[in-house]
Amino acid sequence: MIHIREKLDEPMDVMILPCFEGQSSGDETLEKLKAAQAFSGKEEEIFVLPHLEEKVSYTFYAGLGTQEDFNGDVLRKVIALCVKRARALEGVKLGVQICVCDKLCVGGNVKAITEGSLLGDYTFKRCKEQPTKQELQIYLTGIPKEKLKRATQVAEESQKVAKGVMIARDLTNEPSNLLYPKTLARRVQQLGEEAGFEVEIMDQDQIKDLGMEAFLAVGGSSERQPRLIVMRHRGAADTEPVLGLVGKGLTYDTGGYSLKPTDSMKTMHSDMGGAAAVIGAMYAISSNQVKKNVIAVVAACENVISAGSYKPGDIIGSMAGKTIEIGNTDAEGRLTLADAVTYIIEKEKVDEVIDVATLTGAALVALGTTTTAVITNNQAFYERLEKASEKTGERFWQLPNHKEYAKLNKSEVADLKNIGGRHAGTITAGLFVGEFVQDKPWLHLDIAGTAWADAASGYFGKGGTGVPVRTLYTLVGAPCPCHEKK
Ligand code: BES
Numbered sequence: 174m175i176h177i178r179e180k181l182d183e184p185m186d187v188m189i190l191p192c193f194e195g196q197s198s199g200d201e202t203l204e205k206l207k208a209a210q211a212f213s214g215k216e217e218e219i220f221v222l223p224h225l226e227e228k229v230s231y232t233f234y235a236g237l238g239t240q241e242d243f244n245g246d247v248l249r250k251v252i253a254l255c256v257k258r259a260r261a262l263e264g265v266k267l268g269v270q271i272c273v274c275d276k277l278c279v280g281g282n283v284k285a286i287t288e289g290s291l292l293g294d295y296t297f298k299r300c301k302e303q304p305t306k307q308e309l310q311i312y313l314t315g316i317p318k319e320k321l322k323r324a325t326q327v328a329e330e331s332q333k334v335a336k337g338v339m340i341a342r343d344l345t346n347e348p349s350n351l352l353y354p355k356t357l358a359r360r361v362q363q364l365g366e367e368a369g370f371e372v373e374i375m376d377q378d379q380i381k382d383l384g385m386e387a388f389l390a391v392g393g394s395s396e397r398q399p400r401l402i403v404m405r406h407r408g409a410a411d412t413e414p415v416l417g418l419v420g421k422g423l424t425y426d427t428g429g430y431s432l433k434p435t436d437s438m439k440t441m442h443s444d445m446g447g448a449a450a451v452i453g454a455m456y457a458i459s460s461n462q463v464k465k466n467v468i469a470v471v472a473a474c475e476n477v478i479s480a481g482s483y484k485p486g487d488i489i490g491s492m493a494g495k496t497i498e499i500g501n502t503d504a505e506g507r508l509t510l511a512d513a514v515t516y517i518i519e520k521e522k523v524d525e526v527i528d529v530a531t532l533t534g535a536a537l538v539a540l541g542t543t544t545t546a547v548i549t550n551n552q553a554f555y556e557r558l559e560k561a562s563e564k565t566g567e568r569f570w571q572l573p574n575h576k577e578y579a580k581l582n583k584s585e586v587a588d589l590k591n592i593g594g595r596h597a598g599t600i601t602a603g604l605f606v607g608e609f610v611q612d613k614p615w616l617h618l619d620i621a622g623t624a625w626a627d628a629a630s631g632y633f634g635k636g637g638t639g640v641p642v643r644t645l646y647t648l649v650g651a652p653c654p655c656h657e658k659k
């Protein structure tokens with residue numbers, strides 16, 4: 174729960190004072206700490222000062238680094254680290270002094286502190302008895318009187334966005350014996366009721382009737398049958414454009430007959446990280462009643478071995494009518510996305526498409542775990558993503574889409590093949606999906622490296638990250654609450 178204050182007189186477990194490096198402040202204790210070289214204010218440094226028998230139990234001097242390198246994402250990270258530290262000291266009532274400067278206004282402060290504290294406090298709770306955690310009470314102080322109302326609105330909006338991220342993290346963290354197509358669909362239905370978006374679920378027979386042969390080749394043979402999940406948020410007039418979001422929804426990817434080794438397989442319940450992100454984004458968009466039309470589609474299934482599973486060498490069809498030669502059954506994501514993209518364009522009539530997918534290990538090799546790989550057919554669309562990402566701190570990097578790469582997906586025996594060879598794996602996988610987007614502006618986000626964290630850092634815990642929920646939300650064109658200056 175976030176509280177907005179002009180001044181703070183209440184007792185607090187912890188008072189967090191963010192401080193810049195190399196800048197003098199009016200705070201006497203802080204200046205003494207700096208003179209004694211006990212604290213310098215460099216980014217992520219925290220000095221914990223206990224107080225005995227006072228209204229505030231601890232003061233945290235929290236380093237922000239230099240003002241030159243400062244932005245909302247630095248504050249988001251620093252606050253998350255302070256919250257983790259405060260929890261270790263059993264603090265639940267935390268005051269935070271906002272730090273307005275020419276890099277970050279009041280709204281930007283409220284947004285970063287709200288998101289940083291909630292996301293930093295996240296743990297995956299479903300599968301282990303947890304010591305009951307009292308809800309955090311965050312008191313933001315230093316808000317000018319005339320901005321109190323606006324700050325309250327920004328805090329409310331940011332809490333819903335943070336909840337969207339945490340929904341995505343929860344879904345990504347859940348193991349595949351609990352979260353499979355049918356249970357995922359049920360969860361989306363509940364979220365739709367809570368947030369206000371419409372949900373339609375199609376079962377295997379309906380998927381067959383739609384002609385989604387590529388999707389069914391992957392998921393049609395599992396006992397846990399596939400579901401096509403459609404979410405609709407109508408925030409604007411019917412005459413306004415519709416953005417389509419498509420999330421890869423492999424609730425488990427064994428690789429199929431091109432079986433993965435155990436070590437690569439064991440986190441493959443997170444192969445629905447793209448689906449989780451679009452579901453989390455729909456939650457944030459709809460619960461904040463954003464005045465835009467957005468439709469999201471998830472082709473949910475699992476890629477397992479059974480008597481009816483597809484095999485290397487098979488030639489399959491697709492909803493778009495293109496035939497596909499299977500070179501490797503572990504390149505399954507692009508097959509499900511091909512049909513989901515065709516569905517969202519032909520049946521839902523969207524005007525532009527973003528697909529989000531844990532698609533290739535090659536994305537991890539190229540960009541590591543901090544940056545999402547992007548392919549597009551429309552530079553202006555990419556620039557919108559880039560602009561949104563500057564506000565959220567989630568990182569993206571565009572890869573080339575030259576026609577020489579698309580040639581690598583051509584087959585001698587079918588229209589396409591599902592592996593493009595040894596090289597440029599992230600590009601060929603993306604361009605395979607691009608074969609199905611017709612003439613629509615399209616962004617492909619390969620989150621194989623960014624959807625899952627092997628270790629906690631900043632506002633991330635170990636496990637699902639919820640990337641890129643916040644950027645999708647921002648890109649959709651929610652009125653920007655932050656007015657962050659660059
Ligand atoms: N789900 C994987 C990609 C992945 C790898 C996600 C690591 C997260 C972490 C995808 O379905 C896959 O297996 N891709 C293959 C493609 C190859 C067979 C062309 C890969 O990347 O090895």
Ligand code: ZN
Pocket residue numbers: 426428502503504505506
């Ligand atoms: Zn795979």
Ligand code: ZN
Pocket residue numbers: 423426444503505506531532
């Ligand atoms: Zn996969």
